Amino acid sequence: MIADNSLQAVSRRTLLTGGLAAGFVLAFHLPLRAAVNEPEQPKDATDGKFAPNAFIRIDETGRTVLIMPQVEMGQGIYTSISMILAEELDADWAEVAVLHAPPNDQFYANPVFGLQATGGSTSIRAWWEPLRAAGASARAMLVQAAAAQWQVEPASCTTSKGEVMHTASGRSLSYGALALAAVEQSPPKDVPLKDPKDFVYIGQPLKRLDTPDKVNGKAVYGIDAILPGMKFATVAACPVFGGKVGKVDDSAAVKVAGVRKVVVLDDMVAVIGDHMWAAKKGLEALKIEWNKGPHAELTTRDIWQDLRAASEKDGVVAKSVGDIATGLASGDKFEASFELPFLAHASMEPINATVHVRPDACEIWTGTQIMTRVQSEAAKAAGLPVDKVIINNHLLGGGFGRKLEPDMVIAAVKIAKQVDYPVKVVWTREEDIQHDVYRPIYRDQVTASLVDGKVAAWKYKVAGSAVIARWLPSAFEKGIDIDAVDAAVETPYDFPNFHVEYVRAEPPAVPTGFWRGVGPNNNVFAVECAMDELARKAGKDPVEFRRSMLTKSPRALAVLNLAAEKSGWGQPLPPRVGRGICVQP
Amino acid sequence: MSGKMRILASLVMIAIVAVALGIWIIRGPGPLDFAGGTKVALADYRAGKPAGVPAKLEKASLVERGEYLAKAADCMVCHTKPGEKEYSGGLGFKLPFGTLYSTNITPDKDTGIGNYSDQDFLDAVQRGKRHDGARLYPAMPYTSYTYMTDEDVLAVKAYLFSLPAVRAKPPENTLSFPFNQRWAMMFWSAVFNPDTRFTPDTSKSPEWNRGAYLTEALAHCGECHTPRNLGFALDNRKKFAGAITAGWRAFNISSDKATGLGNWRDEDLISYLSLGHAPGHGSASGPMGEAVDHSFSQFAPEDISSIVAYLRSVPPVPSPDLPAGTAPVAPASHKDGVTADARGKKVFAGACVSCHGWSGASPVSPMATLTGTWAVNDPAAINVAQIVLSGTRRHTPDDALSMPAFGNAYTDDEIAAVANYVTARFGTKGSKLTAKDVAELREQTAE
C-alpha cells in the first residue's frame, strides 16, 4: 500500500525541529495564536511572551520572533522588515526569527492597498514608518521595565543587541530577562525614532535570513506542505477560457494504480491520487469533452484587431502639461506604436494549494501574495464563515503577481470539499502556463515633435486592460488605470508639452493581471524605445540625447551617467554583442 | 488494309507496346517477387498458416480476431486525430499539393462506415474503391492490404463494427487540380494495384510465409520504407531501402550490412519491434514510434519472430547517402569532440543535454541514448529536426519515453543549428540544415 509510506520520512514537524536547531530559522508552521495589536491586546494571548504589537514576540530566552506582514518571494523582504523592526527595537540580530503573518487586514494590511497584499514594489515604502514605530515602542516598554526594576529614569538607560543597560551603575538585563516584566508596561505615546546616523542594522549588508535553509533543501514552500493522510491532485481546466466541462469518461482513469477519485468541477477536472504521478497518469487517462463556450473560435488576431481599433479612440487624460496640440504642430514629427503581448508569470514553483476541509473549518497551506482575499474567497468556496478558514502561508517560489490572485486556492477548496482528507493540488507546468492571469496586451502610441534636437512635445497613449479596475476597484478613478500609465505619467524627462492618455480595452475571455514590474514593464519599454528612435532621428547619441532632457531629474541623470560610465558607453564592442541604455523612473 | 492504315496500325501498336513497357518499367516488380520461389494458392498451402491470427487466438471470437488484425494493420493511428475518438478520422496528411484527411471508420451511418456491406468493405480495403464508387487515394495503403485474405479483412470489419459509432465528419481535402480528381485514381489503381491475395511460397519456410503475410499485407512496412517510383507507387527494385514519408525518414530495413538491418542481431530486431528500442540502435519515434506503440507491441511473439525471419530474406540495397555504420559514443566532456555550430551547442546545453548527455549516452534512460541511432548519423538530419519540432511520446513499455516538442519554443534557425550540432557531435557526418529546410519539414508533418 502506497498510502502506508506516503509520509514515511519527514513530517513537517521534524522538518521544523531540524530547522529550529539550525539557528536562524523561518518558523513557518508554528501555530500562530491570534495576532493582536495594541491596545486591545489581551494580556494572556501570547503565553509568557512579550507581545507589544502585531509584529514582535520576545520570550524569556530572548528569542525574538518577528511577524512578517509582507510575503517573501525572493525580494528579501523578510530580512528588510526584520532589519527595520530590529533596528528600532535594538534587538540581537542573532536571536531574530521570522514568522509568516496570518490573514488579518486589521493588523497586516499593506498601507498602500488597504489590504494584506504584497506587490507593486510597495513593501518598504508602505511599512517603513509603521514598523519603525512598532520597534521603537516595544523597545521603550523593555526600557521602562528595566528602569522600574532598577528604580532609575528610563532616559538614563540605553539599549543594544537585545539588552537594556544602565551605564551609570554598570547594570544590564537582556530582553529575555525583561520579557515578562515588559508585558506589564503600557506603550508610551509618541516614541522618538532613531536618527539615521545611529542605525546599526539598516544600511548594513546583513546576510539574508531565508537563505541558509534554501541551500540545503530545508526551506518549505507551499508546494512542500506535508500533512498526515494527505493525497495529491492535479487538474485540467477547460482549454478555452470561459468554457465548461461537458462529459467526463473516467472509466480508464479510475483503473490507474494509485488513483483515488476523479472530481469534476464546473470548468475543471481533478484527479486525486496517492502521489502526483498517479494523479497525472489518471488525468491523462480521462476522456474529457469540453463545452468550449463562446470563445471557442477566438484567435490572437481577433484580440489584436479589437485592441488596435480601441487604441485609435481618444483616451482619458491621465496627465497634461503645457499645450500638446500647439507643441505637436511645429518641429520634426515622430510617430510610433508599440504592441506588447500577453505574458505568463511562470514562477518556478508551479501553482499549488493544499487544503483540508473539515466540517468545522477549512485549513489551507499555500504561498500567496494576498492573504486576506484568499481567506475570504476560500470561505465562500467552502461555505464557511471567514474566521473558520485558517491559512498557513509559506515562502513563495516566485510570485511575480500571479499569487495576487486567489483562483488556485478557490479551485483547491472546491476539490478538497469532495473528500475528507487533506489534498495537495499541484498544477502541471503546462496547466500553469495555459491558465495564467496574464500580463495584458497593450498598445502604446507615441507622437512627438523634435525642435533643436530635443523633444518639444510628447503625447503618449496607452490602450489595454485595466487590472486595477478588477483587482482594486476603489483605486480605479475617472477611468484611469494608475498602473497601466504608471511610468508614462512619471517621466523623468523634461518635456515642455506633455500629454498622457489611457484607453481601457479589455481583451475578450483572456484573464489579465499584474505581472512583474507591473505597469512600468509596458510603459518603459515603449517610452525608451521611442527615445532611442527619437535620438536617431535627431542624429544624437542615445545617452547624450537623454541627458539633455534630464535637467530636472538630477537623480535619474546621475544614474544614467553612472550606467554609461560603467558600461563603457562609446567603447567598441566585440562582434555580435550589443549595448543599449534606458532610464526607468 | 491500305499502306497508310498499316503504318497507322503499326504506330498504334508501337505506342501501346511503349506505354505497356513504360508501365512495366515504372511499375517494376511486386513486393514479393524477390523471393522467386513457387507460389501456390493459400488454400492449397499445407505447410503452415500464413494468414489469420496467431495460435492463441484461433478459438477467439470474430471480433477479437479482427481486433488483433486491425492492430496488426495499424488502422487506428491514421484514422484517429490526436485527442479525438479512436477511428473517427480527421488526421491530416500534408502533401505537396494539399492536405488529405483520413476518414471516420467507426460504424456511424452518416459520417462513418456504418452502411458498408461486406463487399463494400472488401472493395475499399483491397481495391481502393469507396462505398459510393469513388476512388480512394493511395494514402490508404490498399495496394498492401490487397494481399489480405477476405476472411481477415472481414474480421477487421467485424471489429470496427463492434466499436461505438462516432459522429465526426473529417474536414474536406484541400488537394489542388489535378489531384482533386478522384476518378483519375482509377487508372493509377489499374496500373499499380495488383488486386490479388497473398500466395505462399513453397520454397520458403512456414515462418517466412507468415512473416511475409504480416509484413506485406498487414504491417505494410514498404509503404514507408520502400522508395516510390514516378507514379508515386512503391519501387520494389529498391525494396525496403528507405524513404521519406510525412516528413520523417524511414531508414533502410533491407538486409544491407552497412546501412540496413544486416548487422542487427535477431534479439535487437525483436526488441526494436516489440518495445521500440534496441540497445545500440536507439529508439523508435515519430511514425515508427506510433507503429510500435499501437501495432508491433501488440503482436504475438511468434509473429514478431516471423517478421524478423522474413526481413532477413529481403535482398540488401545500400543507402548511398548514409555512412557505412554509425558513430561511436561521443566524448564525455563538452570541450572534446567535434564542435560545430556554437549556437547549436548553446541550444543543446540548455534544452537537450540533461537527457541526452554530452556523450550521447543518456543519463536518464537507454531509450534516450543518441549513440547508434540512424537519426543522428543521417547527414540530412531529417528525423533529428523532426523530433525536435514535434517531440515524441512513447507508451511501450509503460511511459517509456517522452520528449517535449520544441517546435514552438525555438526558431527554425535554432532548430537547424541544434540539429547540425547533434549530427556533428553524435553522428558520422554533420548535417548542413538551414532554417528553410526546417520550415519545409514543419510543413510536411501530419496533423
Added chain:
Amino acid sequence: MHMAQTLTINGETKSFNAPPEMPLLWVLRDILGMTGTKFGCGIAQCGACTVHVDGKAVRSCVLPVSAVENRAVTTIEAVGDTPSGAKVQKAWLDLEVIQCGYCQSGQIMAAAALLAETSHPDDSDIDAAMAGNICRCGTYVRIREAIKQAANGRQS
C-alpha cells in the same frame, strides 16, 4: 502495477511501493517526504529537480525509479556532506546568490556535480553544466561567480 522498490538515498536504504516507471522526483517528494528536490516542469527543461545519481547530475522528473536501483542517489538534503557540495553551499551563502530559492536546490546540485568532475571550471564549462537550470529571478550572474569562488576557495 505497484512494485516494491529499494533505493539508496543519501546513504540510507529506503523501501517503498511504486510503479517502476514513476519518476524519482515523485518518489522523493510524495512518498519519502523529501521536499528539498523541487518540481518545476516535469519534462527536464528547468533543472529544479536535479539530483545526483552516482555523482552525476540527473533530472529526477524524467528518471524512472526503476533505473536507479542499485545506484547511489544524493539529494540536496545531503549534498553538503560531499566536498564539492559543501563548497558550493558556502559560496552560495557568501555571495547571497539566492532570491526566491525555488530553483536553487537544482542549481546547487548541478554546480556540485560540475565541481566534482571539473575542479576549476571555466566559463564554457559552467555554461555546459548550468544552461539547463533555469532561474526566474535571474540570479545567473551570481551563480557563475559563486561557482568560481567555490572552485578557488576565495572568500568574498
